[in-house]
Amino acid sequence: MAAKQSALSRALDDRHLLGLIFMLPAAALLLLFLTYPLGLGTYLGFTDTKIGRGGVWIGLENFEFLWGDEVTRLALFNTLFYTTIASVIKFGLGLWLALLLNKHLPFKAFFRAVVLLPFIVPTALSAIAFWWIYDSQFSIISWALMRMGLIHQYIDFLGEPWMARFSTIAANIWRGVPFVAITLLAGLQTISPSYYEAASLDGASPLQQFRYVTLPLLTPIIAVVMTFSVLFTFTDFQLIYVLTRGGPLNATHLMATLSFQRAIPGGSLGEGAAIATAMVPFLLAAILVSYFGLQRRAWQQGGTDK
């Protein structure tokens, strides 16, 4: 009995064996519900599976069909448009807000806490608030603009293709700016004030200080933050689903919402999975960008003698 116990405890002190045992719960959950579905999703994309009916292998047929499908092409365009515009503006506004919050302010901690609210509240619920703000008859924005005399009839924010695109992008920016700002702010706070003092003694203007001190030191974290931001935006679903469900005339359908619509209400699991699979190359591209961003970080750390 004693010998058996010590054998067991010795086995448990072997770090390789114990390491594997400790990995078990996480590995089991991730393999079953993440790795396996990732593979299954790719496979489903090559089949004609419908809800309630197993499919057969049909090769590239789904992708060929989708390539010729007007709606899918439109969704791809919308996704790229949505991601590009929203990410660029989120970066600009986020960096600006981070710079503002990095200044010496009264109630700084309070401001920082409040700014992050849009990010922590469930997106589906804040999207409903936007839906109400964008209402075609009772929109508060239209009301205010009318009162100021800037417009003469209520704006149909979600009823007209381009207007709907920009309205959803605005809501996405509203939700995304706090994330960008707070993470960039954390990066800004790691930059030592002595660099700015040295730069200003050398006669650098605030603009030059930003260009030659802040920006280079912030690049690695910008790379990571923007990769995450692009990933979130590219695969966005909730906001569109709540605000427009892809309408009007599919003008706001993103690949994620189209994939949902074809697969779940439409029942064509295979086709939906093919759309989802088609998103993967874009995501990989975004991750590679982040990888090279991180590479640069190592070089920079050597360069700044940290």
Next chain:
Amino acid sequence: MSASNAAPEVVDSQGMGYLVSLPRRIVTVYVPLGAFLFVLLFPFYWMVITTFKPNEELLSREGNPFWVKNPTLAHIKKLLFDTAYPDWLWNTVLVSVVATALSLFASVLAAYAIERLRFKGARYVGMSIFLAYLVPPSILFIPLAAIIYKLQLFDTRLALILTYPTFLIPFCTWLLMGYFKSIPFELEECALIDGASRLQILVKIILPLAVPGLISAGIFAFTLSWNEFIYALTFISSSEVKTVPVAVVTELVEGDVYHWGSLMAGALLGSLPVAVLYSFFVEYYVSGLTGAVKE
């Protein structure tokens, strides 16, 4: 001049901020900051105002829409007594708490194994955990729906409890690895010499030192589960097992007449728990957010 200076003015204020005059500070700092705060907070203000506005005021274009003349609790009352809202809240709490606890348990063990036990292949496992963090739910929900259906978990809370860890575990593990890394190895070595087992070391030495990390990971995981939408929308179809975000969107929006008052009340009540929790643990939340990105 002032336009080009507005953004780049990063001169650390503790150092040289005194050189900037007050009127200039107002234009370059307080006005833009005020505009940001107004836009970022307005939707919440609007949610609150709409929640307490009686229907007549909601649908009239007269008067000042930014204020309530006769505040009413009718929308909240309708929500709590005429809909299944309390059930939805309970489902959300249950699913979020259990999924968070499950993920924390699995993540603590995994992070300790990867970071401190350094078993063979730990580095590759660590990297694949990071990659798993980057897999978005939008490309997983279709195959997951098929799997959930096969496991006969469709339309159950268990389906959500088991699938939420797919995005919680990578995040928590990654965050905790960073915390464990900062704990000196000497502490563990001392304990090993004194005859402690690895499990004792984890429970009695590492975990107490990593409490801030555990809180960060826990808060973050809880809000992520609370906010989850696409899995809950896909895997659940009966009203009584829905979570708040999905139920508000699918159950309260019926027909062409939108009951804005109760919709906003639903959005407000569904946002409050995370907002309150967040307000108590802001620092932990922010360090979780930035820690995960910075690593």
